Amino acid sequence: MRIALDAMGTDRHPDIEVAGALQALRELPADFELLLVGDEPRIARALAEAGPAPAGRLHIVHAEETVAPGEPPASAVRRKRKSSIAVGLGLQKENKADAFVSAGSTGAVMAASLFLLGPVPGVDRPAVATPLPTSAEPLLLIDAGANVDTKPHHLAQFAQLAAIYVEDVWQRPNPRVGLLNIGEEPEKGDELAVET
Numbered sequence: 001m002r003i004a005l006d007a008m009g010t011d012r013h014p015d016i017e018v019a020g021a022l023q024a025l026r027e028l029p030a031d032f033e034l035l036l037v038g039d040e041p042r043i044a045r046a047l048a049e050a051g052p053a054p055a056g057r058l059h060i061v062h063a064e065e066t067v068a069p070g071e072p073p074a075s076a077v078r079r080k081r082k083s084s085i086a087v088g089l090g091l092q093k094e095n096k097a098d099a100f101v102s103a104g105s106t107g108a109v110m111a112a113s114l115f116l117l118g119p120v121p122g123v124d125r126p127a128v129a130t131p132l133p134t135s136a137e138p139l140l141l142i143d144a145g146a147n148v149d150t151k152p153h154h155l156a157q158f159a160q161l162a163a164i165y166v167e168d169v170w171q172r173p174n175p176r177v178g179l180l181n182i183g184e185e186p187e188k189g190d191e192l193a194v195e196t
Helices: 015-027 040-050 073-079 084-093 106-116 152-168 191-195
Strands: 002-006 033-038 058-062 099-101 129-132 139-142
Touching (some): 002 015, 002 084, 015 040, 015 058, 033 040, 058 084, 084 106, 139 152, 152 191
Parallel strands (some): 002 033
């Protein structure tokens, strides 16, 4: 598996991403490779300071631009076609990476993924999913950010996406899906929750 990682996403980029990449490669199976996407000279310096990477498992892909926190997502995606987010998603689109991960602007990642990868057939918009620990087994919280003006049919699509993820990735058949709300009664909650 080959994963593209936005090395310019955090406030302390690329040092945090490089440290995380090295730790991940120590813990992941030998067939995992990471592509660090961003400012190549800065990533190379951070790698030199952090220590050696496993041979053949860590590669740098240069990206000239970075999406700054607070930049309007849609305009950043249109203007910065050589950003670490756009280049990383481009690697995924070209099948040079199996996945793309970023700790950068959530809105920019979502906008760029729609622009570069297109929507999943039958799904109107992407949703952020976050695994949460519980005393028994983790649960998947979906639509954990970046969506505004969500409609009931979007929530139904998100529920389907989450169920597929839990079944396929976590290998848990027939996952239970719920709607986080202020009460169980059908009339409780805001208009979106009631209609959903």
